[in-house]
Amino acid sequence: MSGGFISRGFRGRRREVEDDVRVPPGQYLVEGFPVLSAGPTPRTPLAVWSFTIEGEVDAPRTWSWEEFRALPSEEITRDIHCVTKWSKLGTTWEGVSVDTLLEEVDTAAAEYVVAFCDGGYTTNLPLEEVTGGKAWVAHTYEGEPLAPEHGGPARLLVPHLYFWKSAKWVRGLRLLTEDEPGFWESLGYHNHGDPWREQRYWGD
Amino acid sequence: MATRGVSSATGVTEMASVPRKLAWRIGEVVETSPDTPRTKSLLLEIPGWEGHRAGQHVDVRLTAEDGYQAERSYSIASAPEDGRVELLVERLDDGEVSPYLTDELRVGDGLELRGPIGGWFAWEAREGGPLLLIAGGSGIAPLMAMIRHRQAVGNDTPVRLLFSSRSYEDVIFREALERLAAEDETLEITYTLTRSAPPGWKGYDRRIDEEMLGEVAFSPGEMPLAFVCGPTPLVEAVATTLVGLGHEPARVKTERFGPTGG
Amino acid sequence: MDEHRLDGNAAAGVLAEIFTFEVTTARTACVRCGAAGEIGSQMAYVSEIGTVVRCARCDNALIRVVRQDDGPQRYWLDLKGIEYLQLEERL
Numbered sequence: 119m120s121g122g123f124i125s126r127g128f129r130g131r132r133r134e135v136e137d138d139v140r141v142p143p144g145q146y147l148v149e150g151f152p153v154l155s156a157g158p159t160p161r162t163p164l165a166v167w168s169f170t171i172e173g174e175v176d177a178p179r180t181w182s183w184e185e186f187r188a189l190p191s192e193e194i195t196r197d198i199h200c201v202t203k204w205s206k207l208g209t210t211w212e213g214v215s216v217d218t219l220l221e222e223v224d225t226a227a228a229e230y231v232v233a234f235c236d237g238g239y240t241t242n243l244p245l246e247e248v249t250g251g252k253a254w255v256a257h258t259y260e261g262e263p264l265a266p267e268h269g270g271p272a273r274l275l276v277p278h279l280y281f282w283k284s285a286k287w288v289r290g291l292r293l294l295t296e297d298e299p300g301f302w303e304s305l306g307y308h309n310h311g312d313p314w315r316e317q318r319y320w321g322d
Numbered sequence: 323m324a325t326r327g328v329s330s331a332t333g334v335t336e337m338a339s340v341p342r343k344l345a346w347r348i349g350e351v352v353e354t355s356p357d358t359p360r361t362k363s364l365l366l367e368i369p370g371w372e373g374h375r376a377g378q379h380v381d382v383r384l385t386a387e388d389g390y391q392a393e394r395s396y397s398i399a400s401a402p403e404d405g406r407v408e409l410l411v412e413r414l415d416d417g418e419v420s421p422y423l424t425d426e427l428r429v430g431d432g433l434e435l436r437g438p439i440g441g442w443f444a445w446e447a448r449e450g451g452p453l454l455l456i457a458g459g460s461g462i463a464p465l466m467a468m469i470r471h472r473q474a475v476g477n478d479t480p481v482r483l484l485f486s487s488r489s490y491e492d493v494i495f496r497e498a499l500e501r502l503a504a505e506d507e508t509l510e511i512t513y514t515l516t517r518s519a520p521p522g523w524k525g526y527d528r529r530i531d532e533e534m535l536g537e538v539a540f541s542p543g544e545m546p547l548a549f550v551c552g553p554t555p556l557v558e559a560v561a562t563t564l565v566g567l568g569h570e571p572a573r574v575k576t577e578r579f580g581p582t583g584g
Numbered sequence: 585m586d587e588h589r590l591d592g593n594a595a596a597g598v599l600a601e602i603f604t605f606e607v608t609t610a611r612t613a614c615v616r617c618g619a620a621g622e623i624g625s626q627m628a629y630v631s632e633i634g635t636v637v638r639c640a641r642c643d644n645a646l647i648r649v650v651r652q653d654d655g656p657q658r659y660w661l662d663l664k665g666i667e668y669l670q671l672e673e674r675l
Binding site: 144153154155156157158159200201202203237238267282302304305306307318319 | 627
Binding site for chain 2: 585587588589590591592593594596597600601602604606608609621622623624625674
């Protein structure tokens with residue numbers, strides 16, 4: 119919190135907000151793609167990588183990288199919003215819809231998911247927030263394989279919520295009957311995280 | 323810092339300081355001077371500044387009129403004995419804070435900061451040595467504070483500085499270092515230039531490697547205190563090499579500046 | 585080389601907002617692998633979303649801090665990754 123001191127002549131690196139309606143309250147636009155790290159960047163070889171759906175399902179299902187890349191993939195263009203206030207409009211991705219992955223399992227009992235990742239990061243969501251065309255496991259960004267520092271080889275992509283929910287280095291989804299706050303949700307960040315309602319912290 | 327008297331078992335009253343939370347404060351820019359083509363030195367007067375230990379840093383915070391803020395850490399390059407605080411800023415072309423500090427900030431402006439911070443990467447003359455200082459580029463800043471502190475208190479702990487820079491023109495604090503070394507034979511400075519060297523240069527002209535460290539550094543048997551500071555790739559390579567050469571890991575302290583420098 | 589991995593000293597600023605003692609020289613031990621050492625010799629990941637201090641030996645999250653700046657200033661502090669924190673006044 120600034121005690122009111124303003125740095126004469128300082129503007130910062132932000133871009134003008136041209137298209138107001140696409141920028142949620144309190145956000146500003148950035149040119150680059152900031153990297154925020156909570157731990158070392160995992161470097162899982164593709165030969166070892168797998169994606170698993172487990173928990174409240176009839177039977178767990180696992181895909182190797184080849185099997186995952188053989189699944190139908192979509193190109194998606196979305197705006198993304200980080201809780202630290204930067205937004206990027208019109209980012210382009212390619213990934214497998216979570217709906218496609220969930221088709222292979224019976225999730226009748228489950229209401230929540232926890233995404234789990236290399237390095238131990240987790241994030242939690244209601245199952246309905248990752249279904250119905252709202253979420254993907256993305257492997258390509260701007261036409262290139264997703265870089266490790268941005269979550270490659272694959273990250274969860276849930277653009278309608280603050281970007282900490284788009285878990286980097288995702289290795290699977292665990293389906294649950296009860297909610298289980300993840301890495302940041304258990305330490306002050308809002309359990310739901312809707313940028314349009316500015317749900318950044320507990321109590322927002 | 324508020325103090326209170328504490329009675330010890332012997333009945334002698336000692337003054338103990340009451341710790342208090344670090345707060346933001348405004349320093350006044352009293353001097354700015356270009357150092358190398360890419361760096362500038364800022365001299366600050368900070369009312370109520372209680373001093374620092376050589377090696378510590380300050381956090382600088384810039385606030386725009388709409389409340390947007392950006393924060394960065396800068397090592398204090400001046401000696402604790404100086405009273406005023408000197409920061410060495412390297413202008414990163416795609417930076418958000420450094421271009422403001424080097425291009426916009428002028429004498430008379432206020433700069434919001436807090437500190438001193440980070441007592442782990444610090445050295446006081448009474449800790450002894452010998453002192454092995456290894457810097458890459460702007461990583462010289464906290465080590466400069468240590469060298470200046472040592473000189474200010476008249477300490478003669480043997481010091482060896484190995485300083486890696488891109489070119490002769492890019493050697494930060496070059497004149498000050500040459501002066502200090504000329505006056506003090508217990509301070510040995512070795513430069514290495516990694517991208518270009520002037521004609522007739524007889525010094526090292528490559529990245530710091532095991533062979534160079536073997537030739538320049540104190541031997542592990544001399545049990546030096548080592549401080550390594552600069553871009554992360556340099557710091558990690560040097561620290562790993564020092565430990566590989568036999569230096570005690572607990573006596574090798576590192577300050578990574580991140581990929582490009584502090 | 586992980587360019588976002590800094591020395592524990594880099595967490596000194598945010599920790600100094602909470603602790604009145606110098607934290608980088610505080611001794612600690614990792615609950616996962618038992619490695620003991622000063623906070624300054626551990627690894628720090630510092631960004632606007634939060635700060636995570638990790639064990640230099642096993643990467644376990646030792647200390648996590650989140651700071652809320654807007655509205656009421658609030659902190660969330662997680663110390664589950666450490667056995668203890670030895671804080672002392674520097675003489």
